[in-house]
Amino acid sequence: MLLVFESQIKDKEKLIKKLKKNGAKAIFDESKTYGLNHISMALYQTIRAFENNSNFANDFSLEYLIRLSGEKQISKALEFGIKDRTNRIGIILDEEKKDSIIDILGHPKTPGKFDKEFVRKYFKIKDINNQMEAEKKIFEKIALLNTKT
Numbered sequence: 001m002l003l004v005f006e007s008q009i010k011d012k013e014k015l016i017k018k019l020k021k022n023g024a025k026a027i028f029d030e031s032k033t034y035g036l037n038h039i040s041m042a043l044y045q046t047i048r049a050f051e052n053n054s055n056f057a058n059d060f061s062l063e064y065l066i067r068l069s070g071e072k073q074i075s076k077a078l079e080f081g082i083k084d085r086t087n088r089i090g091i092i093l094d095e096e097k098k099d100s101i102i103d104i105l106g107h108p109k110t111p112g113k114f115d116k117e118f119v120r121k122y123f124k125i126k127d128i129n130n131q132m133e134a135e136k137k138i139f140e141k142i143a144l145l146n147t148k149t
Contacts, residue, residue, distance in 0.1 A: 001092070002090060002091070003090075003098065004030050004088060004108055004109050004110070005088075005107075006089075006109050007105055007106070008085060008087065009083070018104060019101065022100040023094060023096075023097025023100055024093050024101060025060050025061065025092045026064035026091070027089065028065060028068060028090045029080055029082050029086050029088060029089070030089065031086075031115045032068075033068065033090065033114055033119070034119050034134055035111070035114065036111060036112070039068070039092075042067040042068040043064065043092060045142055045145070046066075049067070056072050056145075062074070066145070067145065068080045069122075070123075088109075090111070119138075123138050124137065125137050
């Protein structure tokens with residue numbers, strides 16, 4: 001399940017620890033994603049990586065950032081993580097943990113508000129408004145992770 005919150009973060013490390021303790025499997029900056037298909041593809045690839053023992057990180061949340069970014073390099077993958085002052089927090093969790101996360105961050109928001117300029121530059125997309133082109137570029141980058149050594 002995906003929940004998205006708008007929140008100002010003062011201490012990201014403390015918040016991440018608290019969210020994980022309360023059932024968050026992956027925590028990311030939702031504004032850096034190209035919508036639900038991008039989020040779902042990265043989740044699918046993360047789950048498959050752990051099933052096939054082809055994961056790059058031992059931590060599910062970090063592996064999710066790697067898949068979301070399409071980059072094995074941790075510093076690049078962390079660009080998709082939350083930072084102090086991040087406004088749109090995306091959280092992947094099991095549905096039964098939903099209430100404890102809502103108690104921490106408040107009422108969830110509708111997903112889908114992304115930073116077009118960041119996504120366009122990061123994934124080298126010519127026409128960010130062409131969903132087919134954008135998703136093709138993003139999905140190729142994610143899929144190519146499995147071929148990198």
